[in-house]
Amino acid sequence: xxxxxxxxxRELEDALRGSTLADLARGPVGKWNSAQIxxxxxxxxxxxxxxxxKCLQTGAPLATAATMKHRVKTFVVxxxxxxxxxxxxxxxxIPKGMRPEEVRQSIFVEIERMDAGLDDxxxxxxxxxxxxDHPILGPLTAKQWRKFHWVHGRHHxxxxxxxxxxxxxx
Numbered sequence: 776x777x778x779x780x781x782x783x784x785r786e787l788e789d790a791l792r793g794s795t796l797a798d799l800a801r802g803p804v805g806k807w808n809s810a811q812i813x814x815x816x817x818x819x820x821x822x823x824x825x826x827x828x829k830c831l832q833t834g835a836p837l838a839t840a841a842t843m844k845h846r847v848k849t850f851v852v853x854x855x856x857x858x859x860x861x862x863x864x865x866x867x868x869i870p871k872g873m874r875p876e877e878v879r880q881s882i883f884v885e886i887e888r889m890d891a892g893l894d895d896x897x898x899x900x901x902x903x904x905x906x907x908d909h910p911i912l913g914p915l916t917a918k919q920w921r922k923f924h925w926v927h928g929r930h931h932x933x934x935x936x937x938x939x940x941x942x943x944x945x
Contacts, residue, residue, distance in 0.1 A: 779925040780890045784883060786928060787816070790935040791879065799875045802938055809935045810875035816931055817878050818868045820885035823920065826907045827892035831899065838905035838914030845913025852912060853922045858930045865910040889924070893917040 776784070794809065802808025807815065830837050841849070851857050896906045897917045905914035909923060 776887065776890050777893070777921055779921045780886055783925050783928045784886055786932040787813075787882065787935075790932040790939070794935075794939055796875055798939060801941075807870065807934075809938045810878065811870040812931045812934055813875065813878045813882060814870040814873045815864060815868055816928055817873070817882045817885060818870070819927065820882065820889055820924070822867055823924070824885060824888050824892055827889065827896060830906050831892065831895055834899075836896075836900050836904055837907040839908055841905070841913045849912045849915065849919065852926055853915075853919045856922075856926050858926055859911075862911055886924075890921075893920055 791809075791813075796810075799810040799813070800808055802811070826837065848859065851859060893906075894917075896904075900906060902918065903916060905916050906920070908914050909920075912919075912923065915923065
């Protein structure tokens with residue numbers, strides 16, 4: 776597994792260590808609880824996997840041309856490792872009420888699938904090829920997709936840790 780995805784796996788495992796289903800269900804008023812954050816991450820991984828599968832099935836990258844706005848956002852997130860605040864999650868990545876235990880079991884499988892699929896895309900299309908569009912950042916290479924998911928996952932792992940601390944979990 777790619778080292779960024781190994782780090783992502785560890786970040787999420789560490790954030791969830793010792794949590795119960797009741798802990799995952801608690802969260803600040805008006806904000807996602809930990810279970811919803813986890814489902815959001817799961818949905819982003821599953822949707823990325825759908826895009827990867829489509830690229831591989833069609834035998835061609837699906838990326839469009841990057842705009843200047845895309846390039847700036849990609850630089851901030853991928854190169855600087857800073858997740859832009861205030862961005863609304865795309866509809867397809869908004870939690871819909873998946874059972875927390877199901878998400879917890881499935882999320883790591885999706886990360887492994889994503890890692891393998893991105894490897895396949897790099898082999899098939901070349902490591903510098905933008906393979907498909909992110910809904911906010913625009914077209915990304917496989918390496919950029921990995922970095923995005925690591926930055927995004929790390930951001931949300933911090934949120935889960937904060938919620939666990941408030942629930943009295945170290």
